[in-house]
Amino acid sequence: MAETVHLKGKDLLGMRALSPAETELILDTAGGFRDVLKRDIKKVPTLRGKTLVNLFFEPSTRTRTSFELAAKRLSTDVINFSVSMSSVAKGESLIDTAATIQALGADFVVIRHPASGVPHLLSRRLRASVINAGDGTNEHPTQALLDAFTIRERKGRVEGLRIAIVGDILHSRVARSNIHCLRSLGAEIRLIGPPTLIPGEFVQPGVQVFYSMDEGLEGADVVMMLRIQMERQDRGFFPTTDEYFRLWGLTRERLRLARPDAVVMHPGPMNRGIEIDSGVADSPQSVILEQVTNGIAVRMAVLYLLSGRPQEARV
Amino acid sequence: MKGSTGKDGGAGLNLIIRGGHIVDPSQGIDGIGDILVEEGRVRGIETEGSGFGAAEGGPYQVIDASGMYVLPGLIDMHVHLREPGFEHKETIRTGTMAAVRGGFTSVCCMPNTKPVNDNETVTEFILRKAYAESACYIYPVGAVTKGQDGEELAEMGMMREAGCVAFSDDGRPVMNSLLMRRALEYSKAFGVPIISHAEDLSLSSSGVMNEGPLSVELGLRGVPAEAEVIMIKRDIELAGLTGGRLHVAHVSTAGGIDALREAKKRGIAVTAETCPHYFTLTEEAVRDYNTDAKVNPPLRTERDVEAVKEGLADGTIDVIATDHAPHHRDEKLCEFDRAASGISGLETALPLSLRLVEEGVLTMGQLVLKMALTPAAILGIGRGTLKAGADADIVILDPRREFRVESERLLSLGKNTPFDGWLLKGAVLMTVVKGRLYRWDD
Numbered sequence: 074m075a076e077t078v079h080l081k082g083k084d085l086l087g088m089r090a091l092s093p094a095e096t097e098l099i100l101d102t103a104g105g106f107r108d109v110l111k112r113d114i115k116k117v118p119t120l121r122g123k124t125l126v127n128l129f130f131e132p133s134t135r136t137r138t139s140f141e142l143a144a145k146r147l148s149t150d151v152i153n154f155s156v157s158m159s160s161v162a163k164g165e166s167l168i169d170t171a172a173t174i175q176a177l178g179a180d181f182v183v184i185r186h187p188a189s190g191v192p193h194l195l196s197r198r199l200r201a202s203v204i205n206a207g208d209g210t211n212e213h214p215t216q217a218l219l220d221a222f223t224i225r226e227r228k229g230r231v232e233g234l235r236i237a238i239v240g241d242i243l244h245s246r247v248a249r250s251n252i253h254c255l256r257s258l259g260a261e262i263r264l265i266g267p268p269t270l271i272p273g274e275f276v277q278p279g280v281q282v283f284y285s286m287d288e289g290l291e292g293a294d295v296v297m298m299l300r301i302q303m304e305r306q307d308r309g310f311f312p313t314t315d316e317y318f319r320l321w322g323l324t325r326e327r328l329r330l331a332r333p334d335a336v337v338m339h340p341g342p343m344n345r346g347i348e349i350d351s352g353v354a355d356s357p358q359s360v361i362l363e364q365v366t367n368g369i370a371v372r373m374a375v376l377y378l379l380s381g382r383p384q385e386a387r388v
Numbered sequence: 389m390k391g392s393t394g395k396d397g398g399a400g401l402n403l404i405i406r407g408g409h410i411v412d413p414s415q416g417i418d419g420i421g422d423i424l425v426e427e428g429r430v431r432g433i434e435t436e437g438s439g440f441g442a443a444e445g446g447p448y449q450v451i452d453a454s455g456m457y458v459l460p461g462l463i464d465m466h467v468h469l470r471e472p473g474f475e476h477k478e479t480i481r482t483g484t485m486a487a488v489r490g491g492f493t494s495v496c497c498m499p500n501t502k503p504v505n506d507n508e509t510v511t512e513f514i515l516r517k518a519y520a521e522s523a524c525y526i527y528p529v530g531a532v533t534k535g536q537d538g539e540e541l542a543e544m545g546m547m548r549e550a551g552c553v554a555f556s557d558d559g560r561p562v563m564n565s566l567l568m569r570r571a572l573e574y575s576k577a578f579g580v581p582i583i584s585h586a587e588d589l590s591l592s593s594s595g596v597m598n599e600g601p602l603s604v605e606l607g608l609r610g611v612p613a614e615a616e617v618i619m620i621k622r623d624i625e626l627a628g629l630t631g632g633r634l635h636v637a638h639v640s641t642a643g644g645i646d647a648l649r650e651a652k653k654r655g656i657a658v659t660a661e662t663c664p665h666y667f668t669l670t671e672e673a674v675r676d677y678n679t680d681a682k683v684n685p686p687l688r689t690e691r692d693v694e695a696v697k698e699g700l701a702d703g704t705i706d707v708i709a710t711d712h713a714p715h716h717r718d719e720k721l722c723e724f725d726r727a728a729s730g731i732s733g734l735e736t737a738l739p740l741s742l743r744l745v746e747e748g749v750l751t752m753g754q755l756v757l758k759m760a761l762t763p764a765a766i767l768g769i770g771r772g773t774l775k776a777g778a779d780a781d782i783v784i785l786d787p788r789r790e791f792r793v794e795s796e797r798l799l800s801l802g803k804n805t806p807f808d809g810w811l812l813k814g815a816v817l818m819t820v821v822k823g824r825l826y827r828w829d830d
Contacts, residue, residue, distance in 0.1 A: 089605070166718065166722065167722055167723060168718075168721055168722070186723070188723035188724060188725040188726065189606060189607040189608050189677070189724060189725070190606070190607075190608070190677030190723065190724045191723050193676060193677045194677060194721075194722075194723070194724075208607070209607050209608075209725070210607035210608075210609075211606060211607030211608075212607065243604075246607060249605075249607060272604050274600060274601040274604040274605075275604065
């Protein structure tokens with residue numbers, strides 16, 4: 074791989090902090106690892122002797138497994154440190170947990186937490202590289218990177234594509250990271266959903282808001298569906314899931330409004346019949362399972378590039 | 389940096405403060421002069437002729453204040469001393485030492501202690517503690533409702549007799565409009581203000597910062613400015629309806645200030661305060677999820693900061709208070725969502741407010757009004773003045789001296805300040821209060 078392969082920062086906290094060049098570097102590097110994953114023997118010794126700690130304060134099987142597999146493919150040791158929210162309620166301090174992780178001698182800490190900004194707090198207190206695996210409603214950068222990678226693989230480019238992101242934008246860290254990432258790569262972004270879930274603040278150059286699914290989907294190259302979290306309904310953001318599906322659910326009929334070669338994405342796990350119809354989820358236009366596979370390659374690239382940064386940059 | 393009492397500490401304090409620039413709006417004084425203090429009280433001020441030079445050599449300690457400002461001791465009508473119940477955050481002793489360090493000689497302590505100051509027994513406890521341990525004068529604010537629960541009026545009359553000077557459910561606004569109406573009506577019997585922490589809780593929901601592009605960007609739940617504006621407007625209407633006295637705490641929004649300006653034009657009995665952080669910082673201070681900048685109401689936008697300054701300049705905002713809200717380190721060193729709200733403000737308030745004088749927003753006289761004389765008038769306490777016969781509450785300030793804020797060196801137990809590392813201009817050199825002289829030597 075190229076010679077000056079590293080990212081500027083110690084950590085990957087969000088897409089907001091990455092330059093377009095750094096994003097491109099990660100995507101290019103992921104391409105190489107994607108090839109590794111197609112081999113018969115899928116393991117390389119690149120990061121042998123390193124240790125990764127998965128620190129998850131929210132249940133998440135897919136992201137944690139993806140990081141675990143990415144690390145193992147690079148010969149890095151993995152420790153899964155699941156902290157249930159009940160022990161947080163008992164008064165366990167995040168800072169104490171961080172100190173424990175430090176003492177374990179981790180090189181990478183992958184963190185998932187229900188509060189926005191926690192990876193930033195940890196990054197100031199840990200020598201290890203902190204990788205944000207989803208913090209509150211802030212960011213989920215590796216999801217955006219794997220989405221961009223998948224789009225690039227399918228469409229050959231991101232620049233100039235019309236990408237519709239549909240659903241609960243307000244509470245979605247996936248949407249935030251994707252908006253930063255895809256905008257920086259030159260895509261035209263359309264946000265679609267009920268007004269209660271799309272604050273006007275999202276409107277900026279390159280980003281348009283549509284409350285009508287039909288209008289928003291017109292001519293889209295990519296349709297990215299977001300998961301609707303059931304508890305939002307209780308908080309009155311929309312009346313019922315039935316009404317939600319009727320107005321903003323992705324059906325085969327609706328998908329015809331997009332370009333014929335449009336691809337359908339979803340970060341998972343899906344609510345079939347609430348935001349997406351099964352016929353669409355399982356159609357040839359769906360790249361949902363490719364996203365999962367690509368996630369491993371992208372996370373391998375992130376680990377590799379963070380460890381490739383100059384040693385003196387380490388605190 | 390330590391406080392020391394003068395050689396004549398106690399009520400027998402005799403001082404000549406010579407050659408300072410005295411600013412005392414209560415007497416229309418703004419010029420060079422001498423102040424004579426005898427037995428802990430102001431004996432007189434000489435602004436012409438030879439001053440009190442002749443008294444030298446007597447039982448008087450002479451302080452050369454040339455080049456310094458000499459002001460009435462400041463009055464902070466919005467402080468959380470945390471005692472009883474939260475002594476890990478602050479105590480009456482440490483909180484009032486921080487006050488005196490910052491140039492304040494009287495503070496009002498808010499009722500959100502444990503137990504809540506909602507009855508005369510707690511009020512008496514605070515005042516007994518204050519008598520023994522407080523570095524400055526303390527005027528308690530009692531709760532409007534029992535337990536600050538917003539359901540039943542607390543025994544305001546008995547608390548008034550015990551020494552409370554105002555009532556507030558600070559931090560837990562009275563959401564029930566009928567109850568707020570009753571409070572504004574009932575308090576008329578005692579001529580004391582109801583202090584409103586104006587926040588529509590159903591609208592602010594569980595927000596943790598100002599709502600706007602930045603909250604959306606950071607993925608933090610926002611509190612819209614309207615949560616404050618709506619409550620200010622409600623309370624103004626209720627003050628109009630009842631003829632009660634309303635004081636609006638820590639105003640942070642342009643909309644709230646517009647509403648107050650309008651209400652004052654209508655002749656409604658409303659006063660208002662703001663805090664240094666609302667005219668110094670914007671929401672940008674929380675960008676790195678900096679919990680030391682998490683405060684309620686939240687830091688707002690540039691436009692709001694400008695409106696706060698305008699409100700101060702045109703008199704819509706009567707008072708600068710600190711909302712000194714000390715917290716333990718562990719309560720700030722955590723997730724932004726879970727972090728306690730508040731800023732430890734007593735020791736930075738004066739230099740931050742002096743920036744308003746530097747910028748031409750306020751004159752020095754107006755600043756002293758807003759930090760001493762007006763709060764005294766609102767609370768009905770005979771302080772904030774250097775008139776002959778008054779207790780010698782005096783602060784001596786070097787307006788040119790710069791110092792760097794170091795949170796760890798604050799006298800308050802609360803080290804939670806977003807101004808850590810800031811270089812501020814305007815250092816308190818000495819504070820005279822309760823018959824003692826504190827010299828703040830670096």
